[in-house]
Each structure stands twice: as C-alpha cells, then as structure tokens.
Amino acid sequence: MxxxxxxxxxxxxxxxxxxxxxxxxxxxxxxxxxxxxxxxxxxxxxxxxxxxxxxxxxxxxxxxxxxxxxxxxxxxxxxxxxxxxxxxxxxxxxxxxxxxxxxxxxxxxxxxLHWCVNWELVLSTRHISRTIQVEEIGPNFKIIVPNYIIEYLHNAITAFKQKINTVAVALISIAVEATLRDVLKEKGFTYNPRDNELDTYHSCDATISTDSNKYTITYNSLMPKGIPDFLTSTNGLSSVNVKIRRVLKKTSGGRIRTDIQIIGVDDIVDHLTIDSVEKNGSITIGGLGKALSVARGSGFLTPATLPVAFDDVITGVRNNLIHLSNDSLNQPVAKLGNISINDFLKDDDKVYTLLTFIPRFINEQYKLIP
CATH class of the missing domain: 1.10.533 (Death Domain, Fas)
Structure with a gap:
C-alpha cells in the first residue's frame, strides 16, 4: 500500500x-x-x-x-x-x-482508524480558516478516496493559496467529474465515448435499380410490414414525401464514407428497415454535465447530498475553463447568474466555498463504494 x-x-x-x-x-x-x-x-x-x-x-x-x-x-x-x-x-x-x-x-x-489527508485553507478577506479533510485509507488499508483524486484536490488547494483561482477551479471540477464517474461505474453505468444511448439496428440488403424514369428499391429480406400495409401506415396516402441527404462519416480506419439519410419516414419505417436490434443503447457518462444528470436521475445524488444549484455553477465554470479563451472568460454565463467566469474567479469567497465544500462531498461519495 x-x-x-x-x-x-x-x-x-x-x-x-x-x-x-x-x-x-x-x-x-x-x-x-x-x-x-x-x-x-x-x-x-x-x-x-x-x-x-x-x-x-x-x-x-x-x-x-x-x-x-x-x-x-x-x-x-x-x-x-x-x-x-x-x-x-x-x-x-x-x-x-x-x-x-x-x-x-x-x-x-x-x-x-481511517488515515485522513488534511489541508488548512485560509480566506484572508474574511480572516477565516477551515480544515479540509478526506479519508484516503480505511481498515485493512482499503483505499477510500483514490490518490488521483487527492492529487487534484491538493493541487487545487495549492493553486488557491497561490491566488491562481482559474487553475484551482478547473482542477476541482475535474475531481468532481472523476468522482461521479467512479461512483456511477459501481452502479452499472459506463464511460465509453463511442457508446450510443439509443439502440442500433441491423442493416438489411437491398438492390437499387431503374425502371424507366424511376428508381426502385428491392429488398432481399422481408420487412416488418409489406406493401399491402402501406396505405394503413400512411392513413390512405399512396405516396410519402421525404427529405434525403448525404452524410459524411469517418470510419474507424480514418476513411471518409458517404451515407444517405432519409428524413420524415416515421410512418413507413417498418416498410423500409428491419426492426432487429444489433446493439442495445446504454447510458454512458460523457462530460461533467452528463455525469451530474445521470447521478440525479438515478436517485443517489439528492439535493440533500449536493444542492441542485451547485450543478449550474460547477458546469458553467468547468465548460468555459476547459474551452478557455478571452471570450469565454468575459462572456456572461446564464448558469452563474449572468456574471462572467472572470468575475466568478475574482471572487475569493465563491472559490473558497467550492474548495471547502467539494472535498467533503467527494469524501462522502467514495465512502459509499463497497
């Protein structure tokens, strides 16, 4: 250990x-x-x-x-x-x-008998000091809060002491996201940027040919619904107007492939595609906002654990710091009450509140993991 x-x-x-x-x-x-x-x-x-x-x-x-x-x-x-x-x-x-x-x-x-890491954090503008504490090691040397989280917390606190609030808040927001991902993983959620939350269906083979001045599509397998059901599906219409466009997609090998997308076929989708699911959709934990949303939706992250107002503050700050530019720093952010990130970061009271509140939240979440 x-x-x-x-x-x-x-x-x-x-x-x-x-x-x-x-x-x-x-x-x-x-x-x-x-x-x-x-x-x-x-x-x-x-x-x-x-x-x-x-x-x-x-x-x-x-x-x-x-x-x-x-x-x-x-x-x-x-x-x-x-x-x-x-x-x-x-x-x-x-x-x-x-x-x-x-x-x-x-x-x-x-x-x-838990080994705790402690930091003393002083807010000089109000002459107050608090001890920030997280539990790293429990009985039988079981890891509670992992070292990568503690390293982020330490560097965030150090940055605040050095009056580098931008770095402090960016690091603490990363620690929150990592914590939520770890806890949600224990509850069956995963993080895979390539996963789709919606079901993916099997493709079917078809032949496109010409007949005089028309294109025809002939399917090589049975669709869920056939031509006799067409009028029922369309409420008596013998034809349906759709929109068709080309879509460029990059394959796993880096090649650009051109696909065709048909829009406006909800009524006749069972006539044109099979309903066999190739891969079920799964909820995946993307960024911080998604992690918070899934945690709220799953019921383990309640307002009593983390006030709902916190979500807008931390995601508003996090997103603008990750995509950092002069514009992102100075543009008013609705989630922060229409103040800019710069104004938020200049307010030591607000940053101090984040740095003293978040470690306690992180500690309690990791203690829930068996």
Missing part, C-alpha cells in the same frame, strides 16, 4: 516519541502493538528491558523507512491495543500527525 504523499523518517520517530509520552507507564501495550505487525519482535513485561525494546522499535522503523505502511500499521495497532485496554483517547490520536515532504498537507488518524 502506498500513500499519495510520503513522509520523512524523523517525522515518524517524532510521532513515536509523542505516543511514548502519552502512554507513559504502558510500555507493554506499545510492545504488543509492534509484535502484532512484525513477527520478529518479541514483547516483554520486564521493565529492565523497556529501554532496549524501545530502541529495537526505532531500529525497525528506520529499517522499514521505505515502507510507509509499516509505521502506519504500527500506529494503528497501538490505537487498537489502547482501545482494548481502555486507554484510547483523542489525546492519543492527536499525537499521530504525519507531515509529508510535500508542503501543505498532513496525515491524521481518525477515531475510527
């Missing part, structure tokens, strides 16, 4: 020292915790050996410095032992703070 961010050995040893101070007098508990994760470590209740055993633990932490999960498992085991002995407390959990070498984030262990 690899965490999104790594933390230095001196930080691990400092945490261990804090735990020793917090559990002063309960050294055997710490030794039992180490023996749970490392079969080479022998526990003891002999006080004359305590200093030596603590030194042994330090050597083991140093030796396994390349394996971040070793120290994390050890700290978890200490909390589990402390809970068994009735010594578990918020003070013990607060000792466990791992500071990655990458500045701006830190790990904590929650009371339910």
């Amino acid at each position: 690899k965490t999104t961010f790594s933390f230095p050995l001196d930080n691990i040893l400092a945490v261990y020292n804090s735990i020793k101070i917090q559990l002063n007098g309960f050294d055997s508990l710490i030794f039992r915790a180490m023996s749970r994760i490392d079969s080479t470590f022998a526990t003891t209740d002999n006080p004359t050996l305590f200093i030596e055993k603590h030194e042994e633990i330090i050597r083991l932490l140093e030796w396994n410095d390349h394996n971040q999960s070793y120290a994390m498992s050890f700290f978890e085991a200490i909390c589990t032992e402390a809970r068994t002995e009735g010594l578990f407390s918020s003070n013990l959990v607060e000792c466990i703070r791992l500071n990655p070498t990458l500045e701006g984030a830190y790990y904590t262990l929650s009371v339910d």
Whole structure:
C-alpha cells in the first residue's frame, strides 16, 4: 500500500516519541502493538528491558523507512491495543500527525482508524480558516478516496493559496467529474465515448435499380410490414414525401464514407428497415454535465447530498475553463447568474466555498463504494 504523499523518517520517530509520552507507564501495550505487525519482535513485561525494546522499535522503523505502511500499521495497532485496554483517547490520536515532504498537507488518524489527508485553507478577506479533510485509507488499508483524486484536490488547494483561482477551479471540477464517474461505474453505468444511448439496428440488403424514369428499391429480406400495409401506415396516402441527404462519416480506419439519410419516414419505417436490434443503447457518462444528470436521475445524488444549484455553477465554470479563451472568460454565463467566469474567479469567497465544500462531498461519495 502506498500513500499519495510520503513522509520523512524523523517525522515518524517524532510521532513515536509523542505516543511514548502519552502512554507513559504502558510500555507493554506499545510492545504488543509492534509484535502484532512484525513477527520478529518479541514483547516483554520486564521493565529492565523497556529501554532496549524501545530502541529495537526505532531500529525497525528506520529499517522499514521505505515502507510507509509499516509505521502506519504500527500506529494503528497501538490505537487498537489502547482501545482494548481502555486507554484510547483523542489525546492519543492527536499525537499521530504525519507531515509529508510535500508542503501543505498532513496525515491524521481518525477515531475510527481511517488515515485522513488534511489541508488548512485560509480566506484572508474574511480572516477565516477551515480544515479540509478526506479519508484516503480505511481498515485493512482499503483505499477510500483514490490518490488521483487527492492529487487534484491538493493541487487545487495549492493553486488557491497561490491566488491562481482559474487553475484551482478547473482542477476541482475535474475531481468532481472523476468522482461521479467512479461512483456511477459501481452502479452499472459506463464511460465509453463511442457508446450510443439509443439502440442500433441491423442493416438489411437491398438492390437499387431503374425502371424507366424511376428508381426502385428491392429488398432481399422481408420487412416488418409489406406493401399491402402501406396505405394503413400512411392513413390512405399512396405516396410519402421525404427529405434525403448525404452524410459524411469517418470510419474507424480514418476513411471518409458517404451515407444517405432519409428524413420524415416515421410512418413507413417498418416498410423500409428491419426492426432487429444489433446493439442495445446504454447510458454512458460523457462530460461533467452528463455525469451530474445521470447521478440525479438515478436517485443517489439528492439535493440533500449536493444542492441542485451547485450543478449550474460547477458546469458553467468547468465548460468555459476547459474551452478557455478571452471570450469565454468575459462572456456572461446564464448558469452563474449572468456574471462572467472572470468575475466568478475574482471572487475569493465563491472559490473558497467550492474548495471547502467539494472535498467533503467527494469524501462522502467514495465512502459509499463497497
């Protein structure tokens, strides 16, 4: 198991020292915790050996410095032992703070033993600060929020701190879309840009020929309806006016193919084509707007989970940032209340609200995935 961010050995040893101070007098508990994760470590209740055993633990932490999960498992085991002995407390959990070498984030262990990534975000215009937290790893090192999401959140928060709101909002919107896709995939929806939401029907073979001054079409297989049913289908009309045009399509091999499209044949479609479905349509998750629409329609994304007003804000900002230009930045956007993206991005309060709200939403969605 690899965490999104790594933390230095001196930080691990400092945490261990804090735990020793917090559990002063309960050294055997710490030794039992180490023996749970490392079969080479022998526990003891002999006080004359305590200093030596603590030194042994330090050597083991140093030796396994390349394996971040070793120290994390050890700290978890200490909390589990402390809970068994009735010594578990918020003070013990607060000792466990791992500071990655990458500045701006830190790990904590929650009371339910989830490893959380935290960021402190300050809104200088209003002199307020909030801790943003997402749960990366659960019991048995089960991934909750995946590292690619955490990386986007970290970079979005970092961009806001550097007053680059355009980047911050673009990255946070990508994180929302990725979250929705992951959750919807678990519910049976897929993302395939080539999938069609409508059914695709089999083609049939026919021959086109001339008869005097007319073109005729002769089918080589039976249609759902034949010529005797034509008048019934058309409400007594012996002919139907349609529109025909050529349609250019690019094949998978890159070749341009010319097809013919007939428009206005709803009444006689069963006379001209077979009704055998080649491929059933499927709901596919395209962009952010589609992902939100499907999530709302499927019922798992409710206003109580995410206010409906959020949809217009995030899609309005996202679409204009992805298709970025001077015009897209300065053109009023109806979904944002007819203010421009530029005006939105200059409003630190609005961007701050997005950056503090969205991680919480993302965290709750991933916790729902089994």
